[in-house]
Amino acid sequence: MTVPVDSSFAPRGVVLGLASLVLDADADPARSRDIVRAAAERPLNQGGAVAIDTARAYATVDDETAGERLAREAVELRPGIPIITKAGHSRVGVSSWDVDGSAERLRRDVAISAEVLGGPPALLLLHRADRVDDLAASVRVLLELRDEGLAQRVGLSNANLELLESVAGVGRLDAVQNRLGVGVDSFEEYAYCLDEGIDFFAYAPFGGPRAAPLATRVPRVSALATARTTAGEPVSVHRLVLASMLDALPGCWPVIGPRRVESALDSLAASTLEVDDELREAFAADVYSRGVPLP
Numbered sequence: 001m002t003v004p005v006d007s008s009f010a011p012r013g014v015v016l017g018l019a020s021l022v023l024d025a026d027a028d029p030a031r032s033r034d035i036v037r038a039a040a041e042r043p044l045n046q047g048g049a050v051a052i053d054t055a056r057a058y059a060t061v062d063d064e065t066a067g068e069r070l071a072r073e074a075v076e077l078r079p080g081i082p083i084i085t086k087a088g089h090s091r092v093g094v095s096s097w098d099v100d101g102s103a104e105r106l107r108r109d110v111a112i113s114a115e116v117l118g119g120p121p122a123l124l125l126l127h128r129a130d131r132v133d134d135l136a137a138s139v140r141v142l143l144e145l146r147d148e149g150l151a152q153r154v155g156l157s158n159a160n161l162e163l164l165e166s167v168a169g170v171g172r173l174d175a176v177q178n179r180l181g182v183g184v185d186s187f188e189e190y191a192y193c194l195d196e197g198i199d200f201f202a203y204a205p206f207g208g209p210r211a212a213p214l215a216t217r218v219p220r221v222s223a224l225a226t227a228r229t230t231a232g233e234p235v236s237v238h239r240l241v242l243a244s245m246l247d248a249l250p251g252c253w254p255v256i257g258p259r260r261v262e263s264a265l266d267s268l269a270a271s272t273l274e275v276d277d278e279l280r281e282a283f284a285a286d287v288y289s290r291g292v293p294l295p
């Protein structure tokens with residue numbers, strides 16, 4: 001097994017998530033590869049992806065490694081690009097998944113991940129921290145895997161504040177990945193992670209593919225996108241929202257799920273966008289008006 005070059009996370013940027021590119025019933029493998037390629041080929045300082053987010057559960061019924069093999073395409077293009085993967089959750093049918101946080105399962109999952117990715121993942125997450133039988137036992141296994149060098153960093157996904165606090169004494173976690181859509185979710189786990197120095201990955205920042213149109217949820221930011229586009233600076237509300245998140249939420253990396261090359265590149269370019277006071281205030285007001293004051 002080749003150990004990848006150091007793959008630390010750049011301090012600011014957007015993560016490309018692969019869930020829809022594998023799980024959607026109409027996912028087109030060629031288009032999925034184009035999206036990953038576009039995100040990995042572009043250098044970080046020109047709006048490339050800061051990392052790729054995949055999982056054992058991002059699988060087809062016939063291929064449990066489909067999501068990690070797609071992530072591997074990014075590694076081939078940009079060696080060292082950090083790959084986040086998740087263990088303990090696996091696809092067992094067309095629409096059925098199994099949760100298993102046992103040592104046996106986590107060790108098996110990470111061994112396959114390392115094989116497919118060409119080395120230990122930059123970050124290994126327990127996918128369903130909210131659904132395993134004994135979270136503290138699973139966390140102990142994650143810490144062992146990190147100590148043994150089988151994962152560079154470890155953390156939890158889908159862990160609420162109560163769960164995070166319940167395992168705080170077990171050992172130091174590196175990261176948490178939870179849903180943090182604009183104005184629809186609590187920021188309390190993010191605030192906890194910020195205080196504790198734990199990296200936070202905010203998945204589904206736009207609320208996922210079935211959410212109400214983003215512009216209706218952030219009207220002030222949307223008005224700015226329209227005004228700036230009209231003034232000759234074409235910019236989408238998605239890009240402004242991501243840039244605002246990067247600006248307002250230190251230690252937080254949004255994880256997006258575009259299904260087109262155009263939307264992927266448009267959103268990823270948020271990492272190169274300067275946030276001015278007008279945008280900062282519009283974003284804070286939109287989020288606040290949904291009852292979620294920024295930390």
Ligand SMILES: NC(=O)c1ccc[n+]([C@@H]2O[C@H](COP(=O)([O-])OP(=O)(O)OC[C@H]3O[C@@H](n4cnc5c(N)ncnc54)[C@H](OP(=O)(O)O)[C@@H]3O)[C@@H](O)[C@H]2O)c1
Pocket residue numbers: 016017018019020053054127157158177178203204205206207208209210236238239255256257258259260262263264266267
């Ligand atoms: N840890 C977990 O349990 C967990 C759970 C869910 C998701 N995730 C991760 O988070 C990732 C993102 O989740 P998600 O796909 O639900 O959420 P999302 O990124 O909030 O929503 C995806 C939707 O946003 C649209 N979009 C993105 N950029 C756009 C742009 N610039 N202009 C217009 N539309 C744009 C996409 O449109 P198009 O389809 O037209 O591109 C797609 O419909 C997943 O791929 C996965 O890696 C993790």
